[in-house]
Amino acid sequence: MDAATPTPDRTPAAVRRWRRYLAAERAEAAVYRDLASRRTGEEREILLALATAEKRHEQHWLDLLGDDVGMPLQGDPRTRFLAFLARRFGGVFVLALVQRAESRSVYGREEFATAQMAADEQIHEEVVRSLATRGRNRLSGTFRAAVFGANDGLVSNLALVLGIGASGVATGTILVTGVAGLLAGALSMGAGEYVSVRSQRELLEASTPDPEASDALPHLDVDANELALVYRARGLDADAAQVRADAVLARLGATGVTESLDTDAEGHERSDTHETHGTAWGAAVSSFCFFASGAIVPVLPYLLGMSGAAAVLAACLLVGVCLAATGAVTGLLSGTSPVTRALRQLAIGFGAAGVTYALGLAFGTSVA
Known part of the structure; x- marks a missing residue:
């Protein structure tokens, strides 16, 4: 002791x-x-x-x-x-x-x-x-897309279904609106993710040094040494860039080995922090599926033939369980309280749905 x-x-x-x-x-x-x-x-x-x-x-x-x-x-x-x-x-x-x-x-x-x-x-x-x-x-990218897509589907379609239902329209209209909202949102998410990933890849490709540029090194004018401009453009001051370029050309002259230009100013292999995970099509399909998996939940009571207040209550209950689950999982992964994160998800989701429900009541009253 x-x-x-x-x-x-x-x-x-x-x-x-x-x-x-x-x-x-x-x-x-x-x-x-x-x-x-x-x-x-x-x-x-x-x-x-x-x-x-x-x-x-x-x-x-x-x-x-x-x-x-x-x-x-x-x-x-x-x-x-x-x-x-x-x-x-x-x-x-x-x-x-x-x-x-x-x-x-x-x-x-x-x-x-x-x-x-x-x-x-x-x-x-x-x-x-x-x-x-x-x-x-390791799972941050996929997990972010899954939580964002599923929660977006849950909240947006619940808000849509409650808002339309509160206006007093028929159950069939609510069902068609919910399915349309599911397809529209999922397609929008998929298309947006495709464009995002594709654009990111194109930007990275435009920033990647041309591999054939290294072949030009043996033919540079040693006195002019244009290579120094490359290192100045990558952030070195003029003197340091000149020293770096002279060292590269000196090694080339001594060994005959051409150095790749795909290095940073100090000569280390460049490792872009802007990694793109997966393909554009893969990201589009996964986003479509994540959104649809959330958006189908508020529509389920209507697909099962429920209507009126019972359908609204069932939709809210199902969405509440899903929102609490995603919030709790997020809390667990982040090392924080799962209960707090679950309550936050519920507050955000039902807050948005409550606003649209109130608007639906207002519009329904004005139409009547």
Whole structure:
């Protein structure tokens, strides 16, 4: 036990608390080992190192408990659920949950936990955050498109259906309007994504150096050295650009090897940060499908023959469940509260739908 730790007052309440901490440390170590079992290389080593750190914390509570350790307790329900997910999935969603769990450590307020243990838990959160960030980066583009497309379909078509329904038109008209809104929105999303991705590719292609330009290097006038202008255009000042160009031509003269112009000012391979993922057609089809998957939800009650207030209530309930689910998933991935994100999605979605519903009532009243 750390020298700075107070002499424990072995009250029954304190012993029960220490036993809970012991169970939590064992459960967290198991989560990290389960996550490590689904990985290889560096990530596996990092997760196993975190499990080892949790074992140190476990030993601290064992030393405090002594003969009062008793029968092993189970971890809290949240940690046991994490262990279940880690054994069966182990993806970025689980890492995001573990990140949140590490952020809730109470060791900073626990008098019998050492300062090193509290610091460990804070660092563990940052380690897991970094591991989760790798996964977030891998799926960020697809996830953004999925959430944006599905939510756009959910909110826009719910607002359309409620607005038209509130005006007092027949159920058949509402159904046709909802299907038309689905097709129009999905086609618009698909076309917009196609144009966006295609335009981005064309811009990147226009910014990529011509591979045949490197073949001109052996024929440059060494005295004029036009190559320096290339490096000046890429951001070097005149003197540095001249030094860089002279070095390239000197190596060319000495080795006869032509250097690629697809390098930055320092001679490193250029790596554009503006990556384009997938093809324009792939982006268009996925956007169409994401929007349609959300837009079909408010129409389902009418497709199933419902009408009137029952159809409106069912549409709102279905859309609410979907909005809450996408908000919760977004919260989990971002390492924030899924409940808060779910409520935010609900507020935004039903806020937009409420405005159109009110307008529909107003127009319906004026027509009557």
